[in-house]
Amino acid sequence: MTTPNLPTGHEPSARTDLALSNGAPLPHKRRFVLPVALAAIAAALLAIGIVPRLHASSELTKQVDAQRYLSVDALTPTRAPSSQELLLPGNVMPYADASIYARTSGYIQHWYADIGTKVQAGQTLADIQTPELDAQLRQARADEANAKANYSFADSTAQRWQTMLQTQSVSQQDANAKTSDSAAKLAAWQAAQANVARLSELVSYEKVTAPFNGVITARKVDVGALVTAGGSPGIAANGGELFHIEQTDRLRVYVDVPQNDAQSIAPGTKVYLTTQQYPGRQFDASVARSADSIDPVSRTLRVEVDVDNRDGALLPGAYAQVHLALVAAHPALEVPVSALLFRPDGVTVAVIGKDDKVQLRTVTIGRDFGTYVEVATGLDSTDRVINNPGDAISNGETVRIAPAASATSATSAASAKHG
Known part of the structure; x- marks a missing residue:
């Protein structure tokens, strides 16, 4: 190939154009590429090192500002509920509870009710044999008849003497004596009648009866046992008690309400009972009465709750949980x-x-x-x-x-x- 002749004085320019036409890099461009690349790398390294520091410094500033004051949780008070359930332990007791003693002395002839027997008021529980008392009653009735006869004779005599006094057949003193004798005989007859009534009442106690409807929970005598009037402790080891009876168709539950809640308790306050024997079952009840006095020892109010127990589910002496619904007028x-x-x-x-x-x-x-x-x-x-x-x-x-x-x-x- 033949190299073209270039004009004189223009060799560099011609060589440059020739290099550009051939695609070859220029020598002076290479001298600028390396510094620029190094500058870019240095800037990148600088950015990688400074930016995180700047971010950490910003976060630190925010954290310092946040910790300058104590951070707290705030809430707004709400109105308390008007009703509150107060849960207290309660003792289930019979509505009526009585120990039955003998009112006359004698021997048990027969008994009719054992433990667990449901009885009605006035039902005979036992018969007491009292031969001495029966004899005393017969004698008292004879004395009454004698006193009655004496009074009848004295009264008729006094009336005759009053008639004769009107005709001056007898003296006033004798007539007054007959009248006084009649009054004395009348008093003796009345005393005999009272004695008969007393002994008759004692004889009626030969039949031991139930004072109210209930269940016999204890029988402490047997046929032939000696009992005394009033139950002398020296006669029998049980203190003379013949039977024990409890009324269970209606029960009393006693609870001790703390002093702070005592003012919310009144007759008619809603209440129900729960027991472990009947999970999930609620026994409706009502506050019947309260002591209206704070116990100075326990600082509690004794409250009585009545429960209908005609189905016999609850037993006297059991433990129950009492749920009282306390209502606040101004919560x-x-x-x-x-x-x-x-x-x-x-x-x-x-x-x-x-x-x-x-x-x-x-x-x-x-x-x-x-x-x-x-x-x-x-x-x-x-x-x-x-x-x-x-x-x-x-x-x-x-x-x-x-x-x-x-x-x-x-x-x-x-x-x-x-x-």
């Missing part, structure tokens, strides 16, 4: 127990003021609902109460509310409250 606000602080000056809650500063308030606790308590005084419905405050929290301390944590705390508290 106050309630907060979770976790919001309370126990300080030397009393129970305290931490409230966030308008300036986000803590205000420690001493409150009065009312009813206790377990996880929640009623605050009788010291709180308003618009207050923002700190939940789970630390023991080191102080009055006037600036705090910051954590919205997300507060919402979670409120949801958890609501779940715990409503079970």
Whole structure:
């Protein structure tokens, strides 16, 4: 190939054009590529090292700002429920309970009711044999007849003497003597009648009867046993008690209500019973009466609850759980127990003021609902109460509310409250 001739004075330019036409790199371009590449690599390395530092510094600044004030969970007090169920242990007792003793002395001739026997009022439980008493009654009736005859004769004599006195046939003194004798005979007859009535009453006690409808829970005598009137302890080892009877178609349940809840108890208060023997069953009952006095030893109010037990499901002497429905006329606000602080000056809650500063308030606790308590005084419905405050929290301390944590705390508290 023949190289073309270039014009004089233009060799470089011609060579350059020739190089460009052939696609070959220029020598002076190579000198700039390497510094630029090194600069780019240095910039990339610088960016990789500084950007994380700048991000970490920004996060640190945010964390310092966040920790400058205490982050707390806040909640608003809600109205406490008007009704509350008070669960107390109760002793089931018979509505009527009596020990039956002999009213006359003698031997048991026969008994008719054993333990577990249901009896009616006036039903004969046993017969007592009293031959001496029967003889005394016969003698008393004879004495009554004699006294009656004496009075009849004395009365007729006194009437005749009063008639003769009108005709001056007898003296006034003799007539008065006959009248007094008649009155004395009348008194003797009346005394004999009273003695017969007394002995007749004692003889009627030969039949031991039930005082009310109930169940015989104890029989402590047998045929031939000697019993005495009034049950002298020296005669029998059982103290003279013949039978024990309990009325079980209606039962009494005694409960001791704490002093703080005593004002909510009144006759007619709704109540029901539960027992372990009947899972899931509720026995309707009602408050019949209360002692209207606080026991100074236990600081409780004795309350009597009446239960209809005609089906005989409950047994006297059993243990039962009494559910009392207490109703508050003016319920106050309630907060979770976790919001309370126990300080030397009393129970305290931490409230966030308008300036986000803590205000420690001493409150009065009312009813206790377990996880929640009623605050009788010291709180308003618009207050923002700190939940789970630390023991080191102080009055006037600036705090910051954590919205997300507060919402979670409120949801958890609501779940715990409503079970």
